[in-house]
Amino acid sequence: MNDESPKFVRYVPGPLTAEQIERMNALADRPDSEIDFSDIPELDDEFFKNAKQGMMYRLMKKQTTLRLDADILDWFKRHAKNGKGYQTDINKALRAYVVAQEKRAAKKAG
Template sequence: MKKKASDLTPDQMAELEALAAQPEARIDTTDVPEQRDWSGARRGLFFRPVKQQITLRLGADVIDWFRKNPFPDEGWQTSINRVLRDYVGKHERERT
């Protein structure tokens, strides 16, 4: 189980804050092996965004297309969510 900040002792919080305050150059990563082959990596494996249930009216043709053409290993609603997230990400990058 992942610890929340509220589950940490004051000493643990102080240690984390001290580590976060250090510049990147002072962090010793020599004992961490370099990963060169990412061919077996799976994107988003541990990321679970919070989802909110809403009512949304979409065109019947759009729903039909996504039901017939979901992304591999996803349901049609997840596919719609992925497309919308990609669209938002693209337009956020254009703003900055």
């Protein structure tokens, strides 16, 4: 890891206190009619027309060593833009496979 890589700090909160739980329960018990939305703009169709999902969330990447057939690795490298991004392309291909397998399994179970 070089000095230019971003540093991440993970905050793991401790258990809630009895007072915090009581306050959360009191808020949960309030009816929606008591919520003041005056400082929140209403989101209309115009907002959602330009909205993009998942822009603020990135899955954690985990470094690993993986042995691939040379021709497979070569194919991804050749099809990457300027030889860069091939690892991301491999990850996308693996994710597409996993999603397809999960859909297939859900279809069989359902």
